[in-house]
Amino acid sequence: MKISEIANLPTKYGKFKIQSFMENDKEHLVIFTENLPEIPLVRIHSECLTGDALGSLKCDCGEQLEYALKEVNKQGGMVIYLRQEGRGIGLFNKVNAYALQDRGLDTVEANHQLGFEADMRDFSIVEKILKHFGIKKIKLLTNNPKKEFSFKDIKVIKRIPIIIKPNPYNINYLKTKKEKLGHKIEFNEKWRNNNGK
Ligand SMILES: Nc1nc2c(ncn2[C@@H]2O[C@H](COP(=O)(O)OP(=O)(O)OP(=O)(O)O)[C@@H](O)[C@H]2O)c(=O)[nH]1
């Protein structure tokens, strides 16, 4: 693993520090607050160019990222931005998966049709990054309970849901995440928008 220097990253969500961790030619990022509490708030975010940068309404990624940056700025912590686009299948394949979804397949069926598993992501670098920062306990922002149990030496003292109000374009995707990918999403609970309201 190669580790960059730490640089300042002022954003519209607050003033952060940024550092890159490179492994297997993947340039991951950690965006963190100057003051890291002993038990920081951590968001492990997998890259979604369409949602994070292009404002796509097909998923909840962009709004989750915004919410996470705002909340991390308030509470102290970090967003670990992992370069594993399309749940690990890459951008090219994700576009093909989207085309299959346009024809009626759900997000899991589309991956299978293309010869991939539903979720090909690898979170092993997260533990190395947290250790590098000397972090042993975290509060984890996620609806995905699998992430909570993917650590050996890091203790997740609390899982904080990050549920974004659905729109007509992502409601079926969110239902599939709940039914097939094990996400904890209650469809009758009060939704968060990215103002946290
Ligand atoms: N293959 C594929 N990947 C997708 C699709 N929609 C979003 N993604 C990717 O899914 C990843 C985000 O995963 P999610 O399942 O939304 O969330 P999570 O990280 O498991 O859980 P949360 O912490 O609750 O957000 C990103 O890498 C996106 O690019 C899709 O339809 N097909």
Ligand SMILES: [Zn+2]
């Ligand atoms: Zn997305």
